[in-house]
Amino acid sequence: MCNSSGNLxxxxxxxxxxxxxxxxxxxxxxxVMAGVSKDAAENGxxxxxxxxxxxxxxxxxxxxxxxxxxxxxxxxxxxxx
Numbered sequence: 001m002c003n004s005s006g007n008l009x010x011x012x013x014x015x016x017x018x019x020x021x022x023x024x025x026x027x028x029x030x031x032v033m034a035g036v037s038k039d040a041a042e043n044g045x046x047x048x049x050x051x052x053x054x055x056x057x058x059x060x061x062x063x064x065x066x067x068x069x070x071x072x073x074x075x076x077x078x079x080x081x
Contacts, residue, residue: 031041061075
């Protein structure tokens with residue numbers, strides 16, 4: 001976790017299996033909020049997912065603000081929101 005100044009704050013999750021949980025998202029709702037069709041919203045999200053995954057696999061540092069959530073950051077083998 002990152003605090004408001006962008007520094008990492010230690011967070012321990014007990015009882016976790018180490019697997020990142022997947023959440024189903026509603027592309028129709030995203031499309032309505034963005035003013036595009038469901039298919040355009042899905043394609044846009046998938047492009048962003050692929051771009052982030054490719055950068056992380058190449059070992060690049062990633063910093064991406066996520067509205068109403070925080071900032072996704074990855075560097076080396078660490079990732080935080």
